[in-house]
Amino acid sequence: MPSHERPLSPHLQIYRWQLTSVLSILHRATGVALAVGTLLLVYWLVAAASGPESFATSQELIGSVVGRILLLGWTWALFYHLCNGVRHLFWDAGRGFELKTAYASGWTVVGASFLLTLIAWIAGYAVRGGA
């Protein structure tokens, strides 16, 4: 720890927002959000193990408006983190570092995350049969 505050230079606000850095920050943010989301998964499993009443309560909570909005957010976070994680694995293998490739893979991840979220939710409502 520094004994007194020193100026940061250049400060973060100086930099222009760009896709690559935004996606990098989003990877962390979605990772943290998904870690929080594991609470819901564990709650749901414990509810299912505890009997029909507690399971019904969990289904009601998850099926509520707030529950669905949270689940929609977690669905997107999951697909984003999954797709961008694959992008990271390619980087780990030493591929895709060229600026053009990094931008193309970045936009692909953004598109795929929204598309997969849409498909999963349309399929969910189709299985459920209406609202």
Add this chain to the structure above:
Amino acid sequence: MNGAGRVLRTELGRVRGLGSAKEGVQHWWMQRVTAIALIPLLLWFVIAIVAHTGQDYAAVHAWLASPVTLGLMILLVGAVFEHAQLGLQVVIEDYVHSEWLKIAAVLGVKLASLVLGLAAVVALAVIAFGH
């Protein structure tokens, strides 16, 4: 001077893969191993959850109690919590600068991951073997 031939690390240290953190690449490697494992596991999980959307207690219980689901869910839970605690540790180490707070937060995350992971596995076991 390019540093060639001036290796400051001992041969034994290199063989054991130990750097200054005394753990080599274990953290980095396990994050990748769990990431790769989670790609098929999460795709299966999302498809399965979508397929069981809106089903009642008996149907969800029967699905969770089947041997294939039980096995895949235990693998999923294990990989999820290992991956999550490794990732959260990096985030904490990057942003928490007070040494004591950092150690407490990392230990808290590891404890919470262990407890939540165990709770999920116990719940799955109760569903499969209880009642």
